[in-house]
Amino acid sequence: MKLSKHLVEKPWGREDVPPAFGVVDARRVGEVWYEGSGTESLPLLVKWLFTSEKLSIQVHPNDAQAHERGLDSGKEECWFVVHAEPGAVLGIGTKRPLCADELRQAAISGEIESLMDWKPVSAGDYYYIPAGTVHAIGAGITLVEVQQYADVTYRLFDYGRPRELHLEDGVEVSVAAPYVDQRSGRAVSGRRLADGPYFQLWYADRPDQIRSFDVNGPCLVIPLAGEVIAGQTSGAVGDCLLIENISLLTLSDNAQCLLASPFVS
Known part of the structure; x- marks a missing residue:
């Protein structure tokens, strides 16, 4: 079965998403989700992401934390970089461990941006992002994201964009530390x-x-x-x-x- 496409506009999206993804106008599309044609549930959620600006610095809860908040599941994901412009980066983990108070204050002040571990990336790189990992996707990147079928994101910092932040939930579920997961590489x-x-x-x-x-x-x-x-x-x-x-x-x-x-x- 070929899944149907769902286009999601984002402030950090792009207006030059290829026509093969079903874009027929000049919308600023950031994500393309794939859905079933009826009531059947899919085992995973697949997305393509197209970025012209940095995404928010964010975090996802694990299953137990999601259940405590009345949600069906948490969210773990894996990124596969399809294209990256020169200088493109992914923020994965923090440069040093941060306690909850440090993370909260860094998010409020904006210092969190400089505390993120921004990793240079190119096509063919991949990273598994466990729940609790503080992360952000940089500008100039096209990637495929495979994840648990859940739409739960807590924004910690959004560069002044007029969108809701989720500071208390985000800090509570975060493991703000250097990224050491071995499920990454070329x-x-x-x-x-x-x-x-x-x-x-x-x-x-x-x-x-x-x-x-x-x-x-x-x-x-x-x-x-x-x-x-x-x-x-x-x-x-x-x-x-x-x-x-x-x-x-x-x-x-x-x-x-x-x-x-x-x-x-």
């Missing part, structure tokens, strides 16, 4: 990028690699280049496919894709 074709508690993420650019992936059951396929084919359905950049079994999938010779499986060992 993508290697045919390898699993991330193995988290909620999903696995794989990267392939050759047809023969798919068969070696330890994926059981339905998975989401995100084309990055070329064409992916599953039965009678094909997809290219801008599409996202939900397939029942990885054995149904083939790739064109020039294809690159991500595969996200919610079934973990």
Whole structure:
């Protein structure tokens, strides 16, 4: 099944998002979400993000913290950088550990921006972002985000934009510390990028690699280049496919894709 696209306007979005994503006017689109066609629930949420400015410095709760707040789940995610302009950065973690009071005061004063660990990035970099990680996406970046199916974000700092902040909840769920997660690096074709508690993420650019992936059951396929084919359905950049079994999938010779499986060992 080819999923439908949902375009989300953002103040940090772009007006030059490629037409393949369904943009037909000059809206400032920041995110493209993929949704089912009916009432069926999807196992994961896939997004493309297009940035012209920095996103807010933010944090997501874990499942337990989300349940305490009446939410269905927390949010863990993995980023795969598709394109990055020269000098583009991702803010992941803080340069040093911050206690709750330090984090709160830094967010209020704006000092948090200089306390973030801004990492230079380029196409092919990926980072797994556990719940509690203080993070921000910089300007000039196109990336794919795979995450738990939850829309819960606590903004700590937003560069003076007139949007709501969530300082108390954000500080309470934050682990403000240097980023040390090993589920990050440069993508290697045919390898699993991330193995988290909620999903696995794989990267392939050759047809023969798919068969070696330890994926059981339905998975989401995100084309990055070329064409992916599953039965009678094909997809290219801008599409996202939900397939029942990885054995149904083939790739064109020039294809690159991500595969996200919610079934973990």
